[in-house]
Amino acid sequence: MRDSVWKWQLVDDIRQIDAATWDDVMQPDTPFNCHSFLCALEQSGCASADSGWLPMHLVLYQQDELVAVLPLYRKLHSYGEYVFDWAWADAYERYQLAYYPKLVTAMPFTPATGVRLGIKQGVDRQTVFSLIIQVLQSELVEHSSWHGLFMTEAESLEWQQASLQPATMRASTDAPTQQARLLPRQGCQYHWHNRQYQSFDDFLEQLTSSKRKNIRKERRQVAEWDYRWRSGSEISAAVWQRFFLCYRMTYLKRSGHGGYLNQAFFQSLSEFMADSVKLLLVCAHGDEDAQAVACALYFHAPDSDTLYGRYWGCLEEYDGLHFETCYYRGIDYCITHQLACFNAGAQGEHKVLRGFEPVITYSWHLIAEPAFEQAISEFCQAEIKQNQTYMLQLVAALPYKQTAS
Structure with a gap:
């Protein structure tokens, strides 16, 4: 996807991106998607090739101006993600297919919901989402899948809408002719509300x-x-x-x-x-x-x-x-x-009895292998229904005199 208007780049060290530019485009809504947090992880070696979190941050340019950034990592395992796909990896192994390496958009070791795709103000968001999806699809030539974890509800809807738009251009000549579909997945966390x-x-x-x-x-x-x-x-x-x-x-x-x-x-x-x-x-x-x-x-x-x-x-x-x-x-x-809110981390049903309320978490996934894509899609849809039932049970167990709304 390189023409006179748009081009993209994969960056293996976040220090190659100016900190002020990253934060201006990302507009961090949590402490974890800001340049300084990701830089601390990389410089300390916690997010590195040696740890199985190889940075490959996706940068999009319009007329040579940086207009979008997507934190991206090449993963050799599924540790430190908190949206569990071990069963998917096991299924691949049973059929003697390689699940790793895969691509992950997440804040390493940090299951906190936040913006994942930063887009410069004034740039058409729908176009950027569509182009980024095409780039990710092209990267599935060398990776089994892409996983975007802990997105906000609003951003999740934007990914969904962009996935329904027809492709405007091929991201590369190596891109697969059969494009992977974005598959939604939901989970549950417990947050306290003031x-x-x-x-x-x-x-x-x-x-x-x-x-x-x-x-x-x-x-x-x-x-x-x-x-x-x-x-x-x-x-x-x-x-x-x-x-x-x-x-x-x-x-x-x-x-x-x-x-x-x-x-x-x-x-x-x-x-x-x-x-x-x-x-x-x-x-x-x-x-x-x-x-x-x-x-x-x-x-x-x-x-x-x-x-x-x-x-x-x-x-x-x-x-x-x-x-x-x-x-x-x-x-x-x-x-x-x-x-307004206290996010005390992932998991822990015992939080509910102490006033923490269930909230939905959102993620999206691209699966390169068509046969597994259908099976994983069915798994995710069933999981969403189970999650809805589970959350209703948690709401019923809240300790408030009257259920908080």
Whole structure:
């Protein structure tokens, strides 16, 4: 797809794209699709060929002006995505077909909904979506599939609309003649919504009596600890080292490996994203920050109405400390700072009983192999129906006196 108007490029290092230009085009709606977060992942080696996340960011030019960017990675596995396709890979293997490498548009290791395709203001969005789809289809010559994960609902609709438009040009002479269709997929996360609560007790008053009592009991169990919020510029190398120890030990206990991210990445956040990083330390009274027994890493970008809870770790297990550090302190932060939403990460049905509500997550997929495309399409449609039923059950289980709307 190269003519006198449009051309595209794959970039294997985000530093080749000017940071201000990336952010101007992307207009980041989360801390995770901004240039600085992705750069921190790449420079630390967390998103690299060695980790199985080879950057191949797609850049679109109009009359030699950069007008669109799509984060893109060549994947050699399915780790760190949180939209699970292991069953698809297993099916390919049974038929002796290669599922890897594949292409993924996502924020590595970060299951947070946000804009995926950044388009410069004033450029025709429908045209850009259509052209980007054609480029991705052409890349299926060398990849089994493309997966766009955790899109916003509005952007998901734009992908759908663009997929229905006829192709305006071939992305390359190598593009397959039978073009893969975009297949929708849905999942579920649990987010807490602030309904103009004035205090944590004000929030609790909206819950049923039994749930309110349970949360108060959980909080009393760990009330003796000293909880300290630190912003990015306040976090020393020693504190980051302590956080990384907590993070790594907790990963080892739960999954048998030390986590996807390294200490260099976390420490770089104080340089790259000081204004967005919020680290919650749990200490004994009188201890230094670097003696914390547990830590939770949050992100809250300036001018954003959402708090993101991302990584947690502890040196010893204490009843109720995870709920307090990762959920209740986050809720309290949102109320104090008048934030609208708290996204505490993927999975965790236990969040529902603590006031987190189910929300739909959206992804789109291109499958190169026609025989598997049909089977995966049927799988996704069945999964969407199951997800709808599941979410209705979760709504019925919400602890509010009257179901929140």
